[in-house]
Amino acid sequence: MxxxxxxxxxxxxxxxxxxxxxxxxxxxxxxxxxxxxxxxxxxxxxxxxxxxxxxxxxxxxxxxxxxxxxxxxxxxxxxxxxxxxxxxKLLVATDAAEHARMLALYERSVANGVEVELLDAAELVRREPRVTGVGALFVAxxxxxxxxxxxxxxxxxxxxxxxxxxxxxxxxxxxxxxxxxxxxxxxxxxxxxxxxxxxxxxxxxxxxxxxxxxxLRIVPFRGEYYQLPPERKDLVTTLIYPIPDPELPFLGVHLSPTIDGALTVGPNAVLGLAREGYRKGSVNLRDAREILGYRGFHRVAAANVRTGLREMRNSLFKRGYLAECRRYCPELTVADLLPREAGIRAQAVLRDxxxxxxxxxxxxxxxxxxxxxxxxxxxxxxxxxxxxxxxxxxxxx
Structure with missing residues (x-):
């Protein structure tokens, strides 16, 4: 033993x-x-x-x-x-509503003991010339x-x-x-x-x-990524994140340099019908049955209809996904979004x-x-x- x-x-x-x-x-x-x-x-x-x-x-x-x-x-x-x-990392606010959330996030960072700089639009562009916004938080x-x-x-x-x-x-x-x-x-x-x-x-x-x-039940959410072409890997020098929605556990689509020298875009957050199925369209009948038959999932879906539909649209249509990225990096094009393997987030959902x-x-x-x-x-x-x-x-x- x-x-x-x-x-x-x-x-x-x-x-x-x-x-x-x-x-x-x-x-x-x-x-x-x-x-x-x-x-x-x-x-x-x-x-x-x-x-x-x-x-x-x-x-x-x-x-x-x-x-x-x-x-x-x-x-x-x-x-x-x-x-x-x-x-x-730069967390970029692209409009007034996000700027207000950004200031609230700054206060939370102080409470959590994380050192953060508040940047205005001019300083944001000075640090990352290809990124646009009305302000940003910089987390060194x-x-x-x-x-x-x-x-x-x-x-x-x-x-x-x-x-x-x-x-x-x-x-x-x-x-x-x-x-x-x-x-x-x-x-x-x-x-x-x-x-x-x-x-x-x-x-x-x-x-x-x-x-x-x-x-509770584990509900899998697929996070779909893209990778930029090698000649675009120097597009940014820092991680570029949107200001997250505090009502959701997902951080939004972001630009991420990786330690091996790539530059990725993602992830989105789409319901998965297979806990361990990484290919788009993967379905495991047991997993799907447990998710779709769970009352807690029905309540999550009902409360997030618009968000869910947007994520599904962006998964099906690359231009929708691209629009999420272009809000803070407008020079990205559809040709920049090359395939990369998805991830799956194990998210616990309570019955309520x-x-x-x-x-x-x-x-x-x-x-x-x-x-x-x-x-x-x-x-x-x-x-x-x-x-x-x-x-x-x-x-x-």
Missing amino acids: YDYCVIGGGIVGVATAHRILERHPGASLLLVEKAGRLGLHQTGHNSGVIHSGIYYEPGSLKARLCVRGARLTKEFAAAHGIPFKECG STGIIDYGKITRTLADDVRAAGGEIVLGAEIAAITETDSEVTISGPTGSWQASRLVVCAGLQADRMARLAGLDID GTLAHDFLLERTPRSVHVLNAPSPAATSALPIAEYITNRLDDFAQ
Whole structure:
């Protein structure tokens, strides 16, 4: 029997295994991952941004853990020779309404302890001549990195500390008793004293396997990206973001330089009918049935009809997508939007139609389940891991 078991080989699961072994050297630990490699899903399909923590409700887990996570991510990368770059981020207001939201966001950034500059239209153009707006916020600490490399390096440390990692291990049953937790599937069965589940797109299903009475469902949202041609990769030098709608958990279509030298545009946010289907039009009958039959989704859809229709239109018609980008970068053309693989965000939706905005965890006497950990979970992974480890250690008190 293992002292600890972790289900899920994304960055949060691997970081948690890493933190457990740092705190409890010599403990026996097993990490199991359904896929054939680590970081396959959300970890490997994001824009690689080291977020600053500017957006999130002051005092929330996202606000607290993202600010700290940005610093810890950079420190870990520097210590392990993983390239990253603090290129900074401009959040651009394109009209009066967005400018008012921008000022409110500035106040939130102050509350969250994030250093931000307020720029007028002239200073915005001076810094980024190809970007237009009525004003902007500049966040110097925002960076870019490859989270897949972070995950693989963490995994190397886990193995070096004696942890075991098993790939291709789908879990079909979780049984908890007073003394242990047993997980099992087609490839094997394992017992542990403590269990952590970081299952991302399958988080709700794993929780129900464990017997948790949860009132939510994971709804996948496809984030479709484009990549600019190589000759356009120097169009901007910083990340360019719109001012987000505070009622939505998505940040909007943005221009993102990547650590490998590309320049991406995206993502949008379109309902997905397959939790792990990255091709446009992918449908998984089980996933679709669960989403479309869920009352909470019906309420989300009813409350966001206009937004949903706009996102679907932009997904179907490239010119609509382009219009979102041209609001702050007017020289972009349809020819600039080259294909790039989509990502899928695991978004927890409550039965009352509420989107879970914060990180969300639940526990049983011997396990911790991460039920909602979308962006900025990659940035926040190291302090999330510490938070989970603290919860595990509470069991022993």
